[in-house]
Amino acid sequence: MASDRVTFRRARRPEHKQQRHDAILAAARSQGLRKGVRNVSLADIASEVGVHKSALLRYFETREEIYLHLMAEGWQEWVEGMRGELEQLPVGSVDEVAGVIARTLADRPLLCDLMMHTPLTLERNVSIESVRAYKLATLASLAEGTALLCRVLPGLTEADVVDLMVVVTGVAAALWQAAHPPPALVALYAEDPQLAHGQVEFTPSLQRVVEVTLRGLLSRLSGPSGPPAQGEEPGVVDELPG
Amino acid sequence: MASDRVTFRRARRPEHKQQRHDAILAAARSQGLRKGVRNVSLADIASEVGVHKSALLRYFETREEIYLHLMAEGWQEWVEGMRGELEQLPVGSVDEVAGVIARTLADRPLLCDLMMHTPLTLERNVSIESVRAYKLATLASLAEGTALLCRVLPGLTEADVVDLMVVVTGVAAALWQAAHPPPALVALYAEDPQLAHGQVEFTPSLQRVVEVTLRGLLSRLSGPSGPPAQGEEPGVVDELPG
Numbered sequence: 001m002a003s004d005r006v007t008f009r010r011a012r013r014p015e016h017k018q019q020r021h022d023a024i025l026a027a028a029r030s031q032g033l034r035k036g037v038r039n040v041s042l043a044d045i046a047s048e049v050g051v052h053k054s055a056l057l058r059y060f061e062t063r064e065e066i067y068l069h070l071m072a073e074g075w076q077e078w079v080e081g082m083r084g085e086l087e088q089l090p091v092g093s094v095d096e097v098a099g100v101i102a103r104t105l106a107d108r109p110l111l112c113d114l115m116m117h118t119p120l121t122l123e124r125n126v127s128i129e130s131v132r133a134y135k136l137a138t139l140a141s142l143a144e145g146t147a148l149l150c151r152v153l154p155g156l157t158e159a160d161v162v163d164l165m166v167v168v169t170g171v172a173a174a175l176w177q178a179a180h181p182p183p184a185l186v187a188l189y190a191e192d193p194q195l196a197h198g199q200v201e202f203t204p205s206l207q208r209v210v211e212v213t214l215r216g217l218l219s220r221l222s223g224p225s226g227p228p229a230q231g232e233e234p235g236v237v238d239e240l241p242g
Numbered sequence: 243m244a245s246d247r248v249t250f251r252r253a254r255r256p257e258h259k260q261q262r263h264d265a266i267l268a269a270a271r272s273q274g275l276r277k278g279v280r281n282v283s284l285a286d287i288a289s290e291v292g293v294h295k296s297a298l299l300r301y302f303e304t305r306e307e308i309y310l311h312l313m314a315e316g317w318q319e320w321v322e323g324m325r326g327e328l329e330q331l332p333v334g335s336v337d338e339v340a341g342v343i344a345r346t347l348a349d350r351p352l353l354c355d356l357m358m359h360t361p362l363t364l365e366r367n368v369s370i371e372s373v374r375a376y377k378l379a380t381l382a383s384l385a386e387g388t389a390l391l392c393r394v395l396p397g398l399t400e401a402d403v404v405d406l407m408v409v410v411t412g413v414a415a416a417l418w419q420a421a422h423p424p425p426a427l428v429a430l431y432a433e434d435p436q437l438a439h440g441q442v443e444f445t446p447s448l449q450r451v452v453e454v455t456l457r458g459l460l461s462r463l464s465g466p467s468g469p470p471a472q473g474e475e476p477g478v479v480d481e482l483p484g
Contacts, residue, residue: 119420123423128429135440139437166451170412172412185370195377215462216458
């Protein structure tokens with residue numbers, strides 16, 4: 001009987017639904033890590049789960065919703081990953097904070113890959129409810145991250161951390177793609193010394209940029225116009241409060 | 243006769259070939275500006291030029307090569323656009339340099355849109371020769387931009403300008419996508435005050451980040467560990483050379 005086959009295929013009990021849901025996310029995660037998010041289709045995910053594409057669409061609207069879900073999860077897991085290290089740092093450890101941010105991102109390649117896909121495609125091919133859930137989840141992660149960072153660097157305001165995250169996510173997204181070039185670009189770098197420096201090293205580049213950003217944000221404490229630039233009179237540097 | 247038809251359709255004289263080449267780039271430019279690069283297919287470009295897709299492939303390898311060409315052109319035209327303004331600035335004008343970078347990019351929406359597509363797709367779907375030509379062209383533009391920036395801010399090294407450009411391109415790419423959200427996201431921002439601040443303003447956000455980056459890069463002149471951070475003894479600030 002046709003309805004029996006449908007019953008057989010569908011997960012009807014809540015714990016089975018949750019298992020199926022988790023299996024879809026796990027398949028999208030492993031496919032994304034193996035092939036790069038750009039190359040993973042809904043059919044690839046379905047095939048790894050061992051179901052038909054249409055079965056996936058009972059759990060998620062689109063391929064993009066699956067990855068947007070993993071992006072929200074990635075943000076939360078990243079902030080949790082930074083927590084232990086940031087909580088150990090003495091107040092004022094600028095370089096060490098930059099190191100923690102760069103290393104914890106380097107350890108999360110799927111998150112770095114998703115950072116470029118989120119504004120470009122993931123937020124565009126989902127319902128308003130999915131994008132709302134995603135935005136609320138990342139705001140919560142951002143608030144937790146802000147508290148962790150402001151404890152180590154109390155000179156940072158909440159607005160500073162938003163600017164810092166704009167830099168971190170924009171630069172990590174671009175560096176991750178540049179650090180994982182396609183074969184043609186690898187061959188070009190190998191044969192052309194003039195272009196070899198195009199081969200980016202993700203962690204040191206990101207760490208340097210984050211450190212520069214933190215110094216720039218904190219330098220505003222030295223006075224309204226920051227440290228003296230060349231050709232200007234050195235400004236009066238106020239004593240910082242203890 | 244079949245061969246007559248082919249002769250009729252092909253541009254055989256060099257000036258006609260150049261006209262056809264330029265018409266393809268102009269069509270890709272106007273389609274990209276109108277619909278966003280993500281939504282433009284090779285067929286769209288062919289239709290605007292008024293030829294069949296296969297005719298385009300005598301001039302460019304792929305849709306991606308057309309846009310990679312426009313990206314190289316965009317870099318060069320952007321540096322030329324900054325030249326007049328940067329050459330007027332007195333030495334040490336940090337905030338003004340940030341303003342010039344942000345405004346000249348805001349005036350070039352196609353370049354900002356292409357910044358995210360370049361590492362993600364454009365460099366991946368072209369031959370090694372096309373990507374080499376692109377990289378050499380952008381290196382030349384970068385060298386010109388470096389000379390312009392180091393005249394105004396002589397404290398910047400060439401390596402500093404590379405880091406600055408990593409920030410500028412990564413952040414401009416991300417902010418441009420965020421500043422041009424799809425209708426569902428616009429509706430979400432309108433109905434949910436908690437999320438309304440997700441609506442990014444491109445120029446002020448980019449200007450702030452560039453200013454912070456420049457201050458961070460220049461603050462390293464103040465000493466090997468930069469300006470004093472909270473909880474540390476204020477360091478000795480060396481006199482800057484005139």
